[in-house]
Amino acid sequence: xxxxxxxxxMRSGLSRARGLGSAxxxxxHWFAERVTGMALVPLTLWFIYSIFSLLGAPRAAVAAWAGHxxxxxxLLALVLIxxxxxAMGLQVVMEDYIHSEKLRxxxxxxxxxxxxxxxxxxxLAIIKLALAA
Amino acid sequence: xxxxREALFxxxxxxxxxxxxPLSPHLQVYKPQMTMAxxxxxxxxxxxxxxxxxxxxxWLVAAASSDRAFDTVSMLLxxxxxxxxxxxxxxxxxxxxxxGIRHLFWDVGHGFEMPQVHASARFVLVATAVxxxxxxxxxxxxx
Numbered sequence: 001x002x003x004x005x006x007x008x009x010m011r012s013g014l015s016r017a018r019g020l021g022s023a024x025x026x027x028x029h030w031f032a033e034r035v036t037g038m039a040l041v042p043l044t045l046w047f048i049y050s051i052f053s054l055l056g057a058p059r060a061a062v063a064a065w066a067g068h069x070x071x072x073x074x075l076l077a078l079v080l081i082x083x084x085x086x087a088m089g090l091q092v093v094m095e096d097y098i099h100s101e102k103l104r105x106x107x108x109x110x111x112x113x114x115x116x117x118x119x120x121x122x123x124l125a126i127i128k129l130a131l132a133a
Numbered sequence: 134x135x136x137x138r139e140a141l142f143x144x145x146x147x148x149x150x151x152x153x154x155p156l157s158p159h160l161q162v163y164k165p166q167m168t169m170a171x172x173x174x175x176x177x178x179x180x181x182x183x184x185x186x187x188x189x190x191x192w193l194v195a196a197a198s199s200d201r202a203f204d205t206v207s208m209l210l211x212x213x214x215x216x217x218x219x220x221x222x223x224x225x226x227x228x229x230x231x232x233g234i235r236h237l238f239w240d241v242g243h244g245f246e247m248p249q250v251h252a253s254a255r256f257v258l259v260a261t262a263v264x265x266x267x268x269x270x271x272x273x274x275x276x
Contacts, residue, residue, distance in 0.1 A: 034240060037233050044230060048268060052275045059203035062196045079189075086183045093176055115183075122190045125197035132197075 029088060036085040043078040066126060067133020075126050083119035087112055167254050175232040178225040185222035220269070227264040231257040 050071070054062055065071055090111050098104040142154045163169065188210070195202040209215050235253050238244050244253055 034237065038237065041230070041234065044226065048226075052271055055272055056207075056276050059196055059200050062203070066193075066196065075193075079193075082186065086179075086186060089179045090183055093180060118187065118190050122193050125190075125193040128197040129193075 072130035
């Protein structure tokens with residue numbers, strides 16, 4: 001059995017309830033998750049379709065493919081939106097399961113740093129391929 | 134007291150003792166259902182896809198770097214562990230893709246009746262299997 005909690009706070013019920021109110025940013029996050037998810041539907045189909053012609057191909061063929069402006073544009077869109085969607089999704093998972101406030105804050109910030117750095121690496125690679133062609 | 138929320142977790146049992154309320158969704162009293170399995174699998178595949186995105190990043194960075202780097206990544210992806218990772222990645226992708234679209238239908242208010250929920254759950258499982266098999270079939274043909 002969990003130990004009986006004691007209530008030693010001096011604040012009124014109204015004051016406590018106000019402190020628990022919405023942060024006013026949840027709907028934006030929720031909506032952005034859906035919008036990025038919707039954008040990823042056609043981008044994913046395009047990417048999987050493109051990959052078929054690149055299976056087993058040498059680097060030169062991949063570089064030539066990524067060098068096309070249309071491919072580079074869609075590839076950049078895919079990576080940008082995918083990493084945004086990923087960061088938002090992982091943040092929600094962390095916020096749901098990490099109960100310690102300090103650990104939660106540190107985890108979310110660390111995750112965003114890692115996702116951000118990998119995203120930048122991918123974007124840089126696409127730009128290099130696009131400009132090299 | 135560490136957090137104001139602690140004050141709202143206080144409840145009384147029928148014999149008057151104060152207890153700390155359990156957190157929902159009270160998984161310990163639920164009968165396992167397909168809907169909850171798909172729900173948690175949507176999360177798990179989402180996290181798996183985030184890890185799998187590292188494959189995409191390394192492939193892009195290698196393609197932009199050198200023939201040697203690209204050949205190394207290709208070689209790693211052709212090992213059986215690499216192929217297994219790619220199989221897991223494609224299955225996770227099509228599952229998350231299908232359940233994601235199911236979520237979008239819910240978001241605009243469609244498919245909430247229980248028979249519809251169960252039908253869409255079965256549809257998601259079939260779609261994942263078909264799309265994964267089709268991806269590998271076409272992929273192996275293209276090789």
